Amino acid sequence: MIRNVYCVGRNYKLHAQELGNDVPDEPMIFMKPSHAVVSLEESVLALPADQGEIHYEGEIVLHIAQEYETGIQVNELVDQMALGIDFTLRDVQNVIKKKGHPWTAAKGFKSSAPITSFIPFPGTDAILKQDFTVIKNGIEVQRGNVSDMIFSLQDIVEYIGTHYGLGEGDIIFTGTPAGVGPTVSGDKFELFWGEDQLGSCVIA
Template identity: 70%
Template sequence: MLTNIRNVYCVGRNYKLHAEELGNAVPDEPMIFMKPSHAVVPLNGEAIALPSTQGEVHYEAELVIRIGQNYQPGISIVNLVDAYAFGIDFTLRDVQSVIKKKGHPWTAAKGFKNSAPITEFQAFTDVDSLQKADFTLNKNGEEVQRGNIRNMIFDLQTIVDYVGQHYGLGEGDIIFTGTPEGVGSTVAGDVLELTWNGESVSQCTIVAAN
């Protein structure tokens, strides 16, 4: 259930090849931005309306983790995280390019309505089980992204320690942990499907919004 979600943290440029495909430097510490909680919607097979008048909208498939208790220094991720899901960090790429040049915050490009759809959460047990399989994003039946969290620049423990120490973490917070290479544009009529371990976990159809 997507209820009681509080803060929505996101990790930028957490896969080396994704940073390189956008011409960005690989960070030397986690790069954190946020989305409003109102950006979160269920990824459950229903249509998702995205802006159609602000340039290209890009998909970014990611593992999402949910925090089950207040962060304390030294806490293990196994004790801190209670669930995981998969999501799409939708991005207004043209808008982002402009505001990056101006040095403005990313909210306009990352925080719009419906920009953070996620699947139903599943119980989190350990990191190793998540590393044993890839997650993928298919667009109109063709694979466009494939990732595995073992390829992240900053692993899950590093991410929660960094966010917890700098910003705080508590029950109901979620973290989008970064996207692998292969991001691209999506338009009205596209069908996007997330898979995990070779099996579909959810899909959506994109429709245009003003």
């Protein structure tokens, strides 16, 4: 069962730049309701189409296996990983950012955090050797690698664990690389870990 859903904002420098955002000095954490998590196994997703542009943001998702303790390493704490999409109501987000309001309205809507099936976490060394990609309507739109993150996986779990707590069943969306963009009804997304497709969906 999924418990807390943590997300890391602006964790790839090129993504921060493409949206005109400053690169953060420490991990920028926000949350989504667990109800936002749905399957990416050939799913059909209904997203709110009446609130402006919806953007896709492909990400690596970590699954936490046990309670966080100071000094614990990622390889001990994380047992599985998946790929996911952080869907964002971009027009809504732009307005609430200017007002200084919380991001929940733009990030926490139903089906805004679809994830693939989990696979065994390969470890912090092996994960650096593999890219993940987001394919939209047959065209690669995003490619990411953990090595391109501003904050490492260890930085992320230490920050979240220290400030908010981490426990079994929590998941972490670790940030998105450059290439985010809008989606509309009929778009098909396929998420690949290397050559292996882990999940897909069609926007209703």
